[in-house]
Amino acid sequence: MHGNKTIGLSHLRITLSDNFYIGPGRADLMELIAETGSISEAAKRMGMSYKRAWGLVQVLNEGFGAPLVEASRGGSMQGASLTAAGREVLERYRGMQEATRKAIARDVEALGALHGDMSERK
Amino acid sequence: MHGNKTIGLSHLRITLSDNFYIGPGRADLMELIAETGSISEAAKRMGMSYKRAWGLVQVLNEGFGAPLVEASRGGSMQGASLTAAGREVLERYRGMQEATRKAIARDVEALGALHGDMSERK
DNA sequence: CATCGATATTCCCATTCGGATATATCGAGG
DNA sequence: CCTCGATATATCCGAATGGGAATATCGATG
Numbered sequence: 556m557h558g559n560k561t562i563g564l565s566h567l568r569i570t571l572s573d574n575f576y577i578g579p580g581r582a583d584l585m586e587l588i589a590e591t592g593s594i595s596e597a598a599k600r601m602g603m604s605y606k607r608a609w610g611l612v613q614v615l616n617e618g619f620g621a622p623l624v625e626a627s628r629g630g631s632m633q634g635a636s637l638t639a640a641g642r643e644v645l646e647r648y649r650g651m652q653e654a655t656r657k658a659i660a661r662d663v664e665a666l667g668a669l670h671g672d673m674s675e676r677k
Numbered sequence: 678m679h680g681n682k683t684i685g686l687s688h689l690r691i692t693l694s695d696n697f698y699i700g701p702g703r704a705d706l707m708e709l710i711a712e713t714g715s716i717s718e719a720a721k722r723m724g725m726s727y728k729r730a731w732g733l734v735q736v737l738n739e740g741f742g743a744p745l746v747e748a749s750r751g752g753s754m755q756g757a758s759l760t761a762a763g764r765e766v767l768e769r770y771r772g773m774q775e776a777t778r779k780a781i782a783r784d785v786e787a788l789g790a791l792h793g794d795m796s797e798r799k
Numbered sequence: 800c801a802t803c804g805a806t807a808t809t810c811c812c813a814t815t816c817g818g819a820t821a822t823a824t825c826g827a828g829g
Numbered sequence: 830c831c832t833c834g835a836t837a838t839a840t841c842c843g844a845a846t847g848g849g850a851a852t853a854t855c856g857a858t859g
Contacts, residue, residue: 561692566700567777568688569785571792576687595835604818609837620795628836630827635836640795647788651781655689658780659773663691666769670693673742673762717805726848731807750806752857757806 563663564656569648575618582648584611585641588624592634619644685785686778691770697740704770706733707763710746714756741766 568578580601587597598608612635616622623641627633637645690700702723709719720730734757738744745763749755759767 562694563691564689565692565698566688566690568686569781569788570684570687571788572684575792577788578688593835605836606819606838607817610817620792626836627825628834629825631834632827633825633835640791643791644788647784651784654780654784655777658776659691662769662773662776666691666693666699666766669762669765670697670742715805727806728808728849729847732847748806749855750804751855753804754857755803755805755855 562667564652564659567648567652567655569651571619575614577644577648579652581611581615582645582652584608585615585623585637585645588612588635589637589642589645592636594624594626594635597635615641684789686774686781689770689774689777691773693741697736699766699770701774703733703737704767704774706730707737707745707759707767710734710757711759711764711767714758716746716748716757719757737763 566579568576570576584597584601587600588594591597591600594608594612595605598605601608612624612626615624619640621640622638623644624635625638625641626635688701690698692698706719706723709722710716713719713722716730716734717727720727723730734746734748737746741762743762744760745766746757747760747763748757
């Protein structure tokens with residue numbers, strides 16, 4: 556019928572300071588790092604290069620006051636994971652996404668209906 | 678003291694279909710067009726080139742089913758304004774921004790406190 | 800029918816962003 | 830002390846973005 560893109564909230568960015576914000580891409584990356592225990596594997600699943608993912612990790616660690624991602628190399632313990640702060644940031648962000656979806660549901664529906672009416676008539 | 682960037686919700690994007698979304702930049706541009714009655718003046722106030730503003734107007738008019746911005750040239754009636762649909766989209770978007778701010782206020786504060794604790798100790 | 804102001808449109812170019820790739824580094828374990 | 834897998838890092842390059850500027854177009858008005 557029509558496309559498969561998500562309708563509704565697509566980008567929610569929260570700015571915490573001049574040099575730090577958390578948005579959907581960074582949150583997804585953090586979640587995948589937590590799931591896979593690896594920056595490179597998370598990057599692969601996000602469809603982005605390791606370089607970009609690594610750059611984002613730098614931003615996450617340097618922008619926030621404390622590191623959000625912990626990475627270690629060498630031996631069999633190598634890999635990456637979220638710090639306690641990282642887990643909290645991610646959890647809070649997911650919560651805000653959900654709260655936002657609920658808060659704007661009616662408006663989204665109204666806009667969707669308006670958009671539908673307008674574009675239906677081809 | 679510190680920077681002057683807005684803390685909290687900074688980007689809210691709502692996707693209505695595969696080829697249309699409304700975000701803060703587009704909303705601001707629409708608002709300025711409504712205020713000034715001119716694409717070029719709105720562009721100037723947004724600090725962007727007319728070319729870019731005009732491109733955004735194209736997107737707004739072609740992505741949504743119906744035009745959101747109406748422009749006319751020639752004579753003394755030249756200028757631009759929002760259509761009824763445009764006004765409604767803008768109004769709804771502003772409402773969603775406000776609803777979102779309220780919905781996430783507690784989380785933002787909590788994150789801000791966490792961030793503050795973390796970055797305070799230099 | 801010339802003027803005027805804002806829209807409409809195109810061309811060229813600097814900057815940015817990120818992918819691809821290659822290489823270096825680390826350190827537990829065989 | 831060599832291997833291995835994942836992190837860390839630099840270099841090169843193509844695509845996309847958007848600005849600046851030049852030009853064309855429109856049409857009410859005088």
